[in-house]
Amino acid sequence: MGRWEPDARGRLAKAAMALYAEQGFERTTVAEIAARAGLTERTFFRHFADKREVLFSGMDMMRDLLVRAVADAPASATAMDAAGAALAAASSVIQENPERARLRDAIVSGNAELRERELIKLAAFATAVAGALRDRGVPEPAASLAAETAVAVFKVAFARWVSDPGQRDLLGIFRDLMGELRGVLPDDAPV
Amino acid sequence: MGRWEPDARGRLAKAAMALYAEQGFERTTVAEIAARAGLTERTFFRHFADKREVLFSGMDMMRDLLVRAVADAPASATAMDAAGAALAAASSVIQENPERARLRDAIVSGNAELRERELIKLAAFATAVAGALRDRGVPEPAASLAAETAVAVFKVAFARWVSDPGQRDLLGIFRDLMGELRGVLPDDAPV
Structure with a gap:
């Protein structure tokens, strides 16, 4: 108890992801995660607020x-x-660890509560990007429009990338879709 | 009990919205809604699964x-x-009843669970539009790209419209933003 555990956080996250994938997120307990990692529940709760946080802990970064x-x-x-x-x-950051991203996506996709949480995460990202654009002096609604649109394109790019295990280049897909968006917008047709 | 109540559904919805606005969604009970509408709880549950459904019952339509x-x-x-x-x-449909839309938005914005539910609703709309585009023969990812982008633009338009009680023309704002999106996309700059 309380002693230093080498990479306890990483071991707990890895054990949690493996268990969520094997037996489902709902059915996995913190006790099982800790046991799989060779650590205590107390150590788990020093690193994560709950078992959901393992999947969303990268959000602030x-x-x-x-x-x-x-x-x-x-x-x-x-x-x-x-x-x-x-x-x-x-x-770029996500595609550095495609196995983790695909495993995480499979876990999140299989649980309604986690899918909802993922939508909230994307909405928070759009809000953060819009705020950063306003800090650059971009007025509204241009800031929110650019932020929401870029996140929408990212959402489509990520869905394509994650569903094709042979595909490694998320950044390339995102850039292609940003280009394609330009192509699908009407020049000046009424909407 | 069981007798026909003229526009019971409309009366319940109106009573529910008024109570949510007055005292908050969380603090309002189905018993209070029924009492305000001059109806029974049993009648409420013939029309709505729960008190949240009052706010999302228009979603299928x-x-x-x-x-x-x-x-x-x-x-x-x-x-x-x-x-x-x-x-x-x-x-067009939403702006037909701006008072209801603004009241509903104030209620939804004030409650985390309802805000999440609203994001899920928008995601479901994008999925439905993408599916309808595929039914027209639009391939992926163009179908999802167009659907997600249009919903993203709508989200920004709605936020602007709903926050300005003097503004009536949601359709005009949406069309303007679709036009502005064209303007903010780089011609062929790398992203």
């Missing part, structure tokens, strides 16, 4: 990454450039 | 409207034209 990418975009970048750069940065 | 608008778009319409037409149709 990702939000920071998005906000920083918007802030770091060149002064000449349009709102959509900057929002696109943010979601491109997120795509 | 709206989804049908979206799907029909996509199907009814002219054969020459692009995927984005058809998706835009669907969300434009939804905008």
